[in-house]
Amino acid sequence: MNGKLIIVPTPIGNLGDMTLRSLEALRGADVVCAEDTRVTGKLLAHFGIEKRLERLDEAMIGAKAARVMERVGAGEVIAYCSDAGMPGVSDPGLRLVAAAREAGVPVEVLPGASAAACAYVTSGTVCPRFYFGGFFPRKAGEQRAVLEALRGLDAALVFYESPNRLVAALSAIAEVLPLRSVAVCRELTKLHEEVARGTAAELAEAFAARAEEPGGIRGEIALVIDAPDEAEEAAVAHDAAVSAEARAAELAAEGLRTKEIAKRLAFEFGIPRNDAYEAAMSAQNAAR
Numbered sequence: 001m002n003g004k005l006i007i008v009p010t011p012i013g014n015l016g017d018m019t020l021r022s023l024e025a026l027r028g029a030d031v032v033c034a035e036d037t038r039v040t041g042k043l044l045a046h047f048g049i050e051k052r053l054e055r056l057d058e059a060m061i062g063a064k065a066a067r068v069m070e071r072v073g074a075g076e077v078i079a080y081c082s083d084a085g086m087p088g089v090s091d092p093g094l095r096l097v098a099a100a101r102e103a104g105v106p107v108e109v110l111p112g113a114s115a116a117a118c119a120y121v122t123s124g125t126v127c128p129r130f131y132f133g134g135f136f137p138r139k140a141g142e143q144r145a146v147l148e149a150l151r152g153l154d155a156a157l158v159f160y161e162s163p164n165r166l167v168a169a170l171s172a173i174a175e176v177l178p179l180r181s182v183a184v185c186r187e188l189t190k191l192h193e194e195v196a197r198g199t200a201a202e203l204a205e206a207f208a209a210r211a212e213e214p215g216g217i218r219g220e221i222a223l224v225i226d227a228p229d230e231a232e233e234a235a236v237a238h239d240a241a242v243s244a245e246a247r248a249a250e251l252a253a254e255g256l257r258t259k260e261i262a263k264r265l266a267f268e269f270g271i272p273r274n275d276a277y278e279a280a281m282s283a284q285n286a287a288r
Contacts, residue, residue, distance in 0.1 A: 002075060002106065003071070003072040003073060003074060003075040003076045003077055003078075003105070003106065004072060004077055004078075004105070004106035004107065004108055005068070005069075005072050005078050005080065005096070005097075005100045005105060005106070005107045005108070006025045006029060006077065006078070006079045006080070006107075006108045006109075006110065007080055007086075007087045007088060007093055007096075007097060007107065007108070007109040007110060008022050008025050008026060008032075008079045008080060008081050008087070008110055008112075009022060009085060009086045009087065009110055009111065009112020009113055009114070010022065010040070010043055010081050010082070010083075010084055010085065010112070010113070011084065011085075011113050011189065012084045012085045012113045012114070012115045012118065012188060012189055012220070013084070013187065013188060013189035013190035013193075013220075014189040014190065015043075015046060017112075017113050017189060018043075018047065019110070019111075019112055021110050022110055022112060023047055023049070025079050025108075025110060026044065026047075026049050026051060026079055026081075027049055027051075028077065029051065029077045029078060029079035030052075030076045030077045030078065031051065031052045031053075031054055031076065031078055031079075032044070032051045032052070032053050032054070032078075032079045032080075032081060033053075033054045033055075033056040033068065033078055033079070033080045033081075034053055034054070034055060034056065034080070034081045034082075035055075035056065035057050035058075035081070035082045035083050035087075035091065035092060035093075036055070036057065036083050037053040037054070037055045039083045039084075040053060040081045040083075041053055043081070056068070056080065056092070056096070057092060058091075058092040058095075061092050061095045061096055061099075062095070065095065065096060065099035066099070066103075068096070068099070069099055069100060069103035069105050072100070072103075072105040072106070073103070073105050080093055080096055084113075084115075084220075085112070085113050085114050085115050086111075086112055086113065086114040088109075089114055089115075089116060089132075090116075090132075090134040090135060090160060097109070113189070115160070115185075115188055115220065115222050116130075116132045116158050116160075116222060118185070118188050118189065118222075119158055119183070119185040119188060119222035119223075119224050120156060120158050120224060122183070122185055122188070122195055123156065123183035123185065123195070123197070123224035123226070124183065124195075124197060125156045125181075125183075125224065125226045125227065127154070127155060127156045127226065127227035129154065129155035129156070129227070130155050130156040130157070130158050130224075131150065131153055131155045131156070131157050131158065132158045132159075133146065133150070133157060133158065133159045134159065134160060135159065135160045135161065135162075136159040136160065136161045136165070136169050136223065138165065140168075140172060143169065143172040144172060144175070144176055147172065147173065147176040147177060148176060151176065151177060151228070152228075153227075154227055154228065155227055156224055156225065156226055156227050157223075157224070157225040158222060158223070158224050158225075159222070159223045159225075160220075160221070160222055160223075161221045161222070161223050162221070163186075163216070163217040163218055163219060163221060164217075166184070166207055166217055166221055167204055167207050167208045167211060167217075169223065170182070170184075170200045170201075170203050170204035170207065170223075171200070171204045173200035173223075173225060174199065174200035174201040174204055177200065177225060177232075178199065178200070178201065179199070179228075179229070179231055179232040180199070180200065180225050180226050180228070180232065181197065181198070181199065181225075181226040182197070182198065182199065182200045182203055182223065182224065182225050182226070183195055183196070183197045183223070183224040183226075184196045184197075184203055184207070184221060184223060185221065185222045185223070185224060186217075186219045186220070186221050187218075187219035187220060188220070188222065190219070192219065200225075240269045240270065240271055241271065241275065241279070243269060244265045244268075244269045244271055244275070244276065244279050245279050245282070245283070247264075247265060247268065247269070248261055248265055248279045248280050248282070248283035249283045249286065251264060251265075251280075251283070252280075252283040252284050252286070258277070258280045258281055258284050259280075261276075261279075261280035261283065261284070262276040262277040262279070262280040263276075265279055265280060
């Protein structure tokens with residue numbers, strides 16, 4: 001058999017989600033490389049698969065990827081598994097596939113479970129688009145910057161988050177996107193699966209209280225922030241109009257002409273040209 005790299009998805013919780021193709025690939029591989037050999041070892045044992053395991057995590061891929069590609073080129077069939085879900089979706093598998101493409105060796109990616117797609121569907125959003133942002137930023141400034149950059153995107157926003165940082169993440173979302181509906185998807189496909197919906201402020205309060213209880217907040221978590229609705233779009237437009245009026249007054253006081261004021265307002269606040277011109281005219285009349 002010619003060598004190739006096989007990206008093998010594994011269940012995100014329920015072992016019943018293991019696909020027949022994934023099992024076939026693991027049985028037929030010469031070796032299984034894994035993000036964590038202990039995790040993948042338990043999976044193989046459950047399905048009665050005896051296979052040589054090699055650890056290949058984030059820290060090791062950079063140093064060992066070239067050697068892995070050499071082995072594939074020499075005819076070895078290497079399967080790769082991350083801890084759970086689809087390798088490459090916010091985990092080291094992405095770098096391994098990139099290395100394979102660069103080296104020109106055969107790579108086969110099998111379809112399978114993904115927490116991001118599962119959370120998007122189970123959140124209840126009706127928006128036909130979603131943006132996956134990987135793990136939510138840890139620092140407050142980065143959280144705000146990411147949310148501000150994405151707030152105008154007509155899509156649901158999906159992030160992974162740690163139970164220990166969930167309340168802080170929800171608080172950041174509540175500050176930047178207070179009108180959005182949010183879903184906290186916890187332990188998807190597992191025995192204690194939970195999907196909590198509400199505004200970010202409501203959820204932050206609820207999970208803050210839970211964090212104080214025995215056991216606290218546990219499990220794998222995916223956050224789904226719904227796309228902007230008409231109410232938010234109207235609120236944003238109103239805020240932009242108010243800010244544009246104040247800015248127009250400043251520019252008029254500086255002696256700028258109506259046309260130049262309107263041009264700046266449209267650029268700075270993203271408002272329609274006609275609205276920008278009307279705000280400029282009003283400011284000019286008030287300044288006279």
